[in-house]
Amino acid sequence: MKRLALLLCVVLAACSNDNVPDVSSEKAAADALQVLQQSSSADGKALYAACAACHGAKGEGNVALSAPSLVNQQDWYLFRQLNGFRSGLRGSHPQDGYGAQMQAIAKTLPDEAAVNAVVSYIASFSAEPAAKTLDGNIKRGADYYSNLCGACHGPAAEGNDKLQAPALAGVDDWYLLKQFDHFRDGIRGADEADRYGYQMGMMGKTLPDAETAKDVIAYIQSLAD
Amino acid sequence: MKKIIPMGLLWLGLLLAVPSLMAAEISVKDGDSIQSAVNKANTGDVILVYPGTYKESVYVDKDGITIRGVVQDGEWPVMEGEGVRNDAILYSGNDFTVEWLTITHYKGNAIMGQAGNNFVIRYNKVIDTGVYGIFPQFGKNGLIEYNVLSGIEDAAIYVGMCDNVDVRHNEVFDNVAGIEIENTRHALVENNYAHDNTAGLLVFITPGLPIKTTYDVILRNNFVVNNNTANFGAAGSIVSKVPPGIGIVVMAADDVIVEGNIVSGNKTAGIVITDLAFITDISSDPDSEPNPDRMVFLDNLMFDNGADPVADVKALMLTQFSRRGPDILANLGSAQEPDNCIINRERYTRFGVKKWSECERKDTSDILTMRIPGGAPNEVVTTENRTKLLYQGICAGCHAYNLRMIGPPTLTVQALYRNDAQGIADYIAAPHKVRTDYPAMPPQGHLSPELRREVAEYMLGVTK
Numbered sequence: 001m002k003r004l005a006l007l008l009c010v011v012l013a014a015c016s017n018d019n020v021p022d023v024s025s026e027k028a029a030a031d032a033l034q035v036l037q038q039s040s041s042a043d044g045k046a047l048y049a050a051c052a053a054c055h056g057a058k059g060e061g062n063v064a065l066s067a068p069s070l071v072n073q074q075d076w077y078l079f080r081q082l083n084g085f086r087s088g089l090r091g092s093h094p095q096d097g098y099g100a101q102m103q104a105i106a107k108t109l110p111d112e113a114a115v116n117a118v119v120s121y122i123a124s125f126s127a128e129p130a131a132k133t134l135d136g137n138i139k140r141g142a143d144y145y146s147n148l149c150g151a152c153h154g155p156a157a158e159g160n161d162k163l164q165a166p167a168l169a170g171v172d173d174w175y176l177l178k179q180f181d182h183f184r185d186g187i188r189g190a191d192e193a194d195r196y197g198y199q200m201g202m203m204g205k206t207l208p209d210a211e212t213a214k215d216v217i218a219y220i221q222s223l224a225d
Numbered sequence: 226m227k228k229i230i231p232m233g234l235l236w237l238g239l240l241l242a243v244p245s246l247m248a249a250e251i252s253v254k255d256g257d258s259i260q261s262a263v264n265k266a267n268t269g270d271v272i273l274v275y276p277g278t279y280k281e282s283v284y285v286d287k288d289g290i291t292i293r294g295v296v297q298d299g300e301w302p303v304m305e306g307e308g309v310r311n312d313a314i315l316y317s318g319n320d321f322t323v324e325w326l327t328i329t330h331y332k333g334n335a336i337m338g339q340a341g342n343n344f345v346i347r348y349n350k351v352i353d354t355g356v357y358g359i360f361p362q363f364g365k366n367g368l369i370e371y372n373v374l375s376g377i378e379d380a381a382i383y384v385g386m387c388d389n390v391d392v393r394h395n396e397v398f399d400n401v402a403g404i405e406i407e408n409t410r411h412a413l414v415e416n417n418y419a420h421d422n423t424a425g426l427l428v429f430i431t432p433g434l435p436i437k438t439t440y441d442v443i444l445r446n447n448f449v450v451n452n453n454t455a456n457f458g459a460a461g462s463i464v465s466k467v468p469p470g471i472g473i474v475v476m477a478a479d480d481v482i483v484e485g486n487i488v489s490g491n492k493t494a495g496i497v498i499t500d501l502a503f504i505t506d507i508s509s510d511p512d513s514e515p516n517p518d519r520m521v522f523l524d525n526l527m528f529d530n531g532a533d534p535v536a537d538v539k540a541l542m543l544t545q546f547s548r549r550g551p552d553i554l555a556n557l558g559s560a561q562e563p564d565n566c567i568i569n570r571e572r573y574t575r576f577g578v579k580k581w582s583e584c585e586r587k588d589t590s591d592i593l594t595m596r597i598p599g600g601a602p603n604e605v606v607t608t609e610n611r612t613k614l615l616y617q618g619i620c621a622g623c624h625a626y627n628l629r630m631i632g633p634p635t636l637t638v639q640a641l642y643r644n645d646a647q648g649i650a651d652y653i654a655a656p657h658k659v660r661t662d663y664p665a666m667p668p669q670g671h672l673s674p675e676l677r678r679e680v681a682e683y684m685l686g687v688t689k
Contacts, residue, residue, distance in 0.1 A: 143505050147463075151633035152641070155460060155662040162659050163641065202640040206627065 019187075020097040025065045028053040029101050036108040044121025047114055050105070059125045061172055066098050069130045072170030072224070074159055075123045080196070082106050082115050089194040093187045129170035129224035134177065136211075136218030144216050148206055152199075157220045164196045170224040177217045180204060184213075259283045259292065259304075266290055274326065276300035280307060282331075284671055285316040288603070294325030294348075306331030306354065311667040313354070316341050317618065319603050324348045333667050334360045335374075338367075340618030342601040347371045356631060356664065357383045358400070361390070363436075363618045366601035370394045378457055379464045379631070380405040381422070384412060385622060386436040389597050392417065401458045402427050402467065403449075406478075408436040413595040418448045423456045423469045425449040425491070429476035430513050431463065432501065433626030433634070433689065435617045437512040439478035443589055444486060449473055451490040460662060463630055466504045468493055468535040470550070477501050477515050484523035484589055488530065492550070493538050495530035495573070496522075498565070499556035505628065512689060516559035521584050522567040527552040531574065542576065551576045612679040616687075619669070620680065626689055632666060635687050642685065649681035650674065 021029065035050035054067035061069030070078060084090040085106035091099030109115055146155075152165035159167035168176055182188040183204030189197030207213050248269035251262045255277025262272045268289035275295045279302060283292070292314070294302040304313045304326055311333035314323055321338070322345040328335040335351040338344055338361035345368045351358040353376035360383045361367050367390040374381035374395070380402040384390050387409045396418045397403040403419035406412045406428045419425035426449055430439050449472040458465035467474070470493030475481050477500055488495040497503070501515040531550025534542065538550050541557075555561045555577030566584035606614060623631035624638065642648050654677060656666040669677060 147505065147629045147634065148627065148636070150662070151629065151637040151660065154660070160660065198643070199640040202643070203637070206636055 019095055021066070021101050025054070025067075025098075025101070028065060029105060032105050033108050036105065036110075039110070042111075042113040042117040044117035044119075047109065047118040048121050051118070058128075059122050060128060061130060061175070063133070063172065063174060066175075066178075068172050068175035069128070069170075070122050071125045071127050072129060072167060074161065074167055075119050076161055077159070077164075077166040078122060079115060079119045080164070082109070082119065084194065084197070086115070089191060090188060090197065093190065095185075096182065096187050099182075099188065127170060130172040130175075132173060132221050134173045134214060134218050134221065136215040138215070138219045138222050140212070141215035141217070141219030144207060144212055145219050148203070149216065149220075152203075157223050165200075168220045173217050173221040176220060177214060180213050180217065181210075253279075263287075263290065263292075268320075274302040276302050279304045280310070282306075282310050282312050283314050285314065285318055285321060286671075288318040289320045290316075290318060291322040292324070292326070293322070294327075296325055301325070301327045301350070303327045303329065304331075304335075305329060308332065311665075312337055315339065316344070319343055320600075321345070322347075326350075327352070329353055331355055332664065334358070336360065337622070338362055338364050339622075340364060340604065340614050342366055342604060344368070349373075351381070352376055357381075358397075359383070360385065360622070361387055362622045363387065363614075365389055365604075366597045367391070368393075368596065372396075375399040377401070378459060379462070380427075383407065384409050386434060386617065387412075389595050389601065391415070391594055391596055396420075397425075398422060399454060401454075401456055401464050403452065405429070406439065406442055407431055408434050408439055409442070410438065410440055411595040412442045413445065413592070414443065414447065415445045416447065418450075419472075420448065420450045420452065421454050422452045423454050423458075424467050424471040424474055425452040425488075426472070427467070427474040427476070428478045428481055429474065430478060430501065430515075431625055431628065431630065432513040432515075433628045435621050438514075440480045441595075442478060442480070443482045443484070443592060443595070444473065445482070445589060446485040447487075449486055449488045449491070449495075453490070453492045459631075459664065463504060463628055468537070470494070470533070470535060471497055472530065473497070474499070474503075475517050475520060476503055477513070477517055479514075479518040480521075481517070482521040482523065482586075482589055483525060484521075486525045488525060488527045488552070490532075491530045492532045493530075493534040494550040494554040495527045495552035497554045497556060498560040499554075500558050500560060502558070503556055518559070518564055520560075520565040521586060522553070522565070522581075523584065523586070523588060524569060527573050545576065547574075549574070553578055555581070612676070612683045615672070615676060615680045616683045620684060623666075624684070626687060631664065633660070633663065635684060639685055639687075642681075646678055646681040646685055649684060650677035653677055653681070 032050040054065045059071040085103040091103030152163050154160050157169035183201045189201035251272045253262045253274045260283050271291040273295050308330050313328045313331050314336045317339045319342045321341050325348045327350045329352045331354040334357045335354040336359050340363045342365045347370045349372045351374040356379045358374040358377045358381040362385045365388045370393040372395045374397050377400040381397040381400040382404045385407050389411045392414045394416045398421045401423045403422040403425045428442050453470045472488040472491040473496040475498045498517050530552045534550030552573035553575040561577040563580045563582045566582045568584050624635050626635045653669040
């Protein structure tokens with residue numbers, strides 16, 4: 001039965017199930033919450049101990065738990081996302097299971113100082129582009145990227161802090177594709193109060209189909225090599 | 226109430242000029258400013274610019290002004306941008322003439338028109354001026370002749386969203402694009418010498434602009450030679466995707482006649498006829514039909530093209546067991562259909578023209594000009610259509626709906642400035658640099674705050 005459901009998921013390519021954390025990831029979350037509830041310090045390293053189970057000891061991410069690498073992101077973006085989770089701007093949509101999980105964890109960070117501290121600690125890791133997992137038509141992807149995405153994310157997908165558009169190159173391709181789909185479908189960034197998420201939500205509707213989105217993400221992945 | 230406003234006052238920047246009965250000549254000497262002469266001038270006046278160096282940008286927002294350089298003993302008046310000024314001459318008035326100037330080192334355009342009709346641009350030397358050399362946008366009835374332009378990183382002569390224009394006797398070299406006829410109807414491109422550009426002559430549609438079609442264009446008796454310069458267009462811009470080594474490109478344009486040209490030494494192909502997919506896959510403008518239709522290819526002299534084609538063309542040619550590019554390349558798809566025609570096809574090396582029919586027309590000697598006898602009537606500008614004209618005449622020259630042109634696509638601007646027209650109005654008055662890979666946006670401070678606000682609102686509402 002479970003296999004059938006899984007198969008259906010693959011065939012339909014969009015089923016809400018893929019967004020519900022499974023048992024092992026729920027356990028990791030519970031552990032993290034416990035660690036965080038006990039820590040009150042603004043010691044980034046100590047706080048990060050609660051993140052490592054999912055995001056990896058060196059911030060490299062863990063695809064089995066749907067947790068992205070954090071080392072290829074700019075610190076201002078990590079900071080803003082953590083605050084977005086904390087305020088409920090991100091991770092509140094009923095279909096955003098993993099977002100909700102991360103929201104619960106972010107809310108347990110004791111205060112702003114703790115957010116700052118854990119981000120600074122993550123910033124001390126060295127960037128390491130995530131491995132490629134998707135195939136797509138890179139040439140076609142480059143065409144769409146340079147016309148529609150580069151204006152905010154930059155020519156090499158290096159991000160643009162003036163526009164608060166994050167770096168994409170180096171971030172896990174499976175994660176980027178999923179986030180793109182979430183923006184397109186209104187699972188992330190649908191709240192008008194989420195200024196930057198809403199911007200990206202508008203852009204999520206500009207690619208003609210899912211195939212093109214994959215091409216674009218495959219192109220972004222190729223920029224990291 | 227709907228009020229009629231004189232065309233020249235599109236920008237509403239300067240004072241209303243009272244037309245005088247007698248046309249006057251106003252002299253500008255080295256050390257004077259051309260702009261102050263324009264400010265003083267009335268309709269019909271001729272501004273004589275004597276040899277000297279003029280370091281300024283000149284805005285002409287009145288009708289019937291002529292700026293005429295005076296060349297003495299080989300000494301020209303020079304407009305010098307010093308690599309810091311954006312445009313040399315920007316006009317929005319009707320019946321504007323500019324001639325006998327040397328223009329160099331501007332960052333944006335040498336001569337740009339924004340919605341003026343009946344323009345004449347001739348006898349100018351334009352050297353190394355950034356994005357476009359001569360760029361009439363959104364004007365009707367124009368003449369561009371005897372200009373020499375080089376070193377421009379997009380198009381040397383760019384006729385954008387115009388109607389009824391003759392482009393004759395110009396020399397364009399060392400540019401990315403020599404002469405571009407884009408989203409323009411009724412154009413005659415004749416007796417020009419286009420050499421050593423990335424591509425020589427281009428007739429095409431850019432999707433996502435307010436004018437959606439290009440048709441009725443004649444390319445006649447031009448020299449289109451050795452256009453093999455590496456593409457030095459701004460990375461990511463649409464022109465940067467033009468492959469080097471092409472004499473003539475006809476992309477998505479309809480009813481184009483090619484006759485009497487000498488096309489040689491272009492290393493990819495002599496002429497490429499193609500749909501929009503040649504440059505980009507993004508042809509999602511529902512109003513721009515992406516296929517080139519009813520091309521008429523009459524007698525031309527073509528030889529020695531295709532010596533070393535770019536990879537895509539080489540791959541295509543390998544299907545015909547050749548490594549060379551052809552004189553004529555009709556790209557896969559509709560460009561190969563029999564609504565296109567040709568005569569004496571056996572003279573050329575060719576790809577994809579098998580199904581083309583024989584032309585009924587054998588020459589175009591019955592057509593002398595595309596201009597309108599007696600000139601185009603002045604555009605009636607009202608308080609109601611002014612904003613649209615402003616957007617089409619100014620902003621759409623750089624911002625297409627969903628394509629990257631010079632500026633970011635309108636779609637991305639809409640995402641960034643949703644519900645914030647004032648933010649746009651403020652930005653365009655004094656733009657700061659936002660993107661590393663885009664040029665700076667030229668300031669629009671000559672527009673009044675109200676107009677900036679209106680055009681910003683218009684931009685936020687554009688849907689295709």
